[in-house]
Amino acid sequence: MLTTTLSFENIHNHGELFANMLRARRELFIVHNKWDLPEALGMEYDQYDTPASRWVVVHDELGKVLAGNRLTPTTAKCGIYSYMIRDAQLGLLDTIPSHLLYEPAPVAETVWESSRLFVSHDVPAAIRRRVHARLVYELSKAARNLGATQCLTLLNANWPRWAARVGVDMTAMGPAMEIDGIMNQVVSMNFASNLH
Template sequence: MLQLLSFTTISKQGDLFISQFQLRQREFIERQNYDVHSVDGMEFDKYDTLASKYLVYTLDGKTVLGASRLTPIGFGCMLQDHFDEFVDDKTVFSTPDVWEGTRFCIDSRLPPEQRRLICQTLVCGYLEFGIQRGVDRIIGLMPTMILRTVFERNGIALERLGAARSFGDSVKLQAASIAVSQMQLDRTRLRTGLEAVLFDDRPIRQEHAA
């Protein structure tokens, strides 16, 4: 099941909140050696804000097996703050209804078929969330291989925001944009065989950047 977390759900979904930060600790710090903050075995950064929403995949309602963070860029944008050289047209950072997707991760200890299902579910969740919330597009920075295998392979048409560049240990990164539309979602559902995936029983509230 894919669930949507926010600061308003901490009292009811505390186990999932803790588990997703623990997953990020394992996948980004322990496995990939990210130089980011950690406390008590949980990875976090300044982009974990009250405006952030979290898509988390869980089977038991307590343990997170896959996750991603979504934040309206008016409340903080990692791509703009740290990697704007990857973006040719900077006007994307002042465009209304743009969110940033970050910290996309899946538990690497799981078998390949389960990881593939979680990946596809998160991808569909991006679009379902975007449509429900009136998001125009979701931007982010990822390795070029991930853009192809995670998003394009599962039916999402991407717009590259700039050229791919080597970063760190010769990994090529590229900024891209996902246009949120019903057509994108229909194509992704057809490609993955998934129907509605995102469980969110709370009323939608509009976020507004100052």
């Protein structure tokens, strides 16, 4: 099991890995979960897949994607968009409720957003937990390398059951709410105590 953090600066060094990650996202989010998201050439993408973002990918030696995640700085801007959680709060996204945070969404150099976190649905149950833990470990490492002390993420509201297992200090930043039949919640992953 390998991990790679992709950026627009190094994407050319990793062959089809970026495209494979977008294909894996499509397979899970559009085909399996039946979410209505943009797609082209068999890949899922959105307005946050820009040069400002980074993508943490867990994969095998042949480039088969097992899991992935996108990191976007909260200072990012692309037209009217910034980052997904903030844009939802501002009412720019009709698929995510605007009341997802208790406070105004932060905009700071040390705060990044973690989004599109996934483990491919065809990852065998026997290694699924290990793949998930590896992804969370690598995204925290990548975020710290980018200078982040905190990452906001919208995820399944069952996060308290597994946060301690993957060694991440998490705090609820908004209410649990139903999105597409699943209870979700914005949480903050705190990396400040892990910075060197």
